[in-house]
Amino acid sequence: MENREKKEPLLKVENLTVSFSRYDRGWNKFDLEVIHSLDTEVFAGEILAVVGSSGSGKSLLAHSILGILPGNARVSGCMEYRGSELTPQRQKALRGEKIVFIPQSVDFLDPLMKVGKQVKGVRGTVEKMKRVFHRYRLNGEVEEMYPFQLSGGMARRALIAAALMESPDLIIADEPTPGLDPEMAVETMKTFRELADQGCGVLLITHDIDLALQAADRIAVFYAGTTVEVCPASDFEKGKGALRHPYSKAFLDALPQNEFKPIAGTQPYAGKLPSGCLFADRCPKRTESCGAQIEMRTLRGGKVRCVHAT
Numbered sequence: 001m002e003n004r005e006k007k008e009p010l011l012k013v014e015n016l017t018v019s020f021s022r023y024d025r026g027w028n029k030f031d032l033e034v035i036h037s038l039d040t041e042v043f044a045g046e047i048l049a050v051v052g053s054s055g056s057g058k059s060l061l062a063h064s065i066l067g068i069l070p071g072n073a074r075v076s077g078c079m080e081y082r083g084s085e086l087t088p089q090r091q092k093a094l095r096g097e098k099i100v101f102i103p104q105s106v107d108f109l110d111p112l113m114k115v116g117k118q119v120k121g122v123r124g125t126v127e128k129m130k131r132v133f134h135r136y137r138l139n140g141e142v143e144e145m146y147p148f149q150l151s152g153g154m155a156r157r158a159l160i161a162a163a164l165m166e167s168p169d170l171i172i173a174d175e176p177t178p179g180l181d182p183e184m185a186v187e188t189m190k191t192f193r194e195l196a197d198q199g200c201g202v203l204l205i206t207h208d209i210d211l212a213l214q215a216a217d218r219i220a221v222f223y224a225g226t227t228v229e230v231c232p233a234s235d236f237e238k239g240k241g242a243l244r245h246p247y248s249k250a251f252l253d254a255l256p257q258n259e260f261k262p263i264a265g266t267q268p269y270a271g272k273l274p275s276g277c278l279f280a281d282r283c284p285k286r287t288e289s290c291g292a293q294i295e296m297r298t299l300r301g302g303k304v305r306c307v308h309a310t
């Protein structure tokens with residue numbers, strides 16, 4: 001990945017903003033901005049893990065790229081795939097074929113269609129399906145079952161299997177491992193690594209930082225709907241000192257395997273965001289300069305959105 005800077009990314013998201021129209025108690029319409037000035041890049045051959053607390057905008061980023069946001073969502077900013085704009089037409093043409101999605105919710109399975117048919121999809125072959133079924137320990141009977149007959153773990157494996165039936169260039173996996181036994185979770189990461197080594201780009205959204213560290217090349221940290229840090233995965237392994245943003249450091253400290261020390265306060269609500277740094281009210285380094293708009297900047301081989309990071 002040394003030449004990454006010189007290469008063109010497979011996927012580029014720049015200045016993405018997503019808002020939802022809502023109605024308040026007086027039936028006045030207002031916009032709730034849930035993603036703000038978000039940038040992400042995924043290169044061919046790499047796994048980028050996206051981490052961050054619940055509600056930080058990870059799934060909405062995935063849905064924006066795929067073009068599957070609900071009708072009341074408004075999107076602005078720039079998304080490019082292989083150097084040209086990812087228009088709704090292109091999203092539709094690429095979705096499920098060159099850009100595959102492993103959704104966070106197993107509700108994405110069609111309840112009225114047999115699992116085998118769904119996994120095989122339109123273009124898959126029976127032979128390939130049998131191979132993928134075998135790899136994900138789904139036996140022949142599962143083919144004939146309907147989603148409601150599957151356990152949570154089986155449904156999750158079926159979603160992964162369905163994505164692997166295609167020959168994707170970009171895989172977007174939204175929390176693919178909860179409900180899987182550890183062995184299957186490792187198998188899934190192995191599959192992603194193999195696909196990345198063959199030239200795919202993988203955007204892996206996860207709460208499981210250990211798993212992310214095992215698999216990912218780079219890590220993007222989200223907070224309250226924006227990217228606060230992007231860095232090589234090895235920086236997370238080195239520990240707090242190698243990280244750049246105070247939130248990334250606090251996130252690492254809060255993990256059970258570390259100090260298990262939660263950060264005081266809560267992530268700000270989308271309707272009540274502060275004007276400058278979104279983390280300022282919980283940040284030990286806060287000063288007056290945090291009240292201004294903070295841009296992402298390059299620092300020590302990564303990127304950070306903080307004026308104090310060194």
Ligand SMILES: Nc1ncnc2c1ncn2[C@@H]1O[C@H](COP(=O)(O)OP(=O)(O)OP(=O)(O)O)[C@@H](O)[C@H]1O
Nearest residue numbers: 020034053054055056057058059060061070104270
């Ligand atoms: N359809 C919607 N209408 C209004 N707000 C929404 C909608 N979908 C998501 N949001 C809000 O957008 C924010 C980001 O949601 P998102 O699902 O992307 O979070 P996430 O990082 O994936 O969280 P989790 O780790 O829990 O999956 C949340 O505050 C959520 O409440």
Ligand code: NI
Nearest residue numbers: 058059060104
């Ligand atoms: Ni999510």
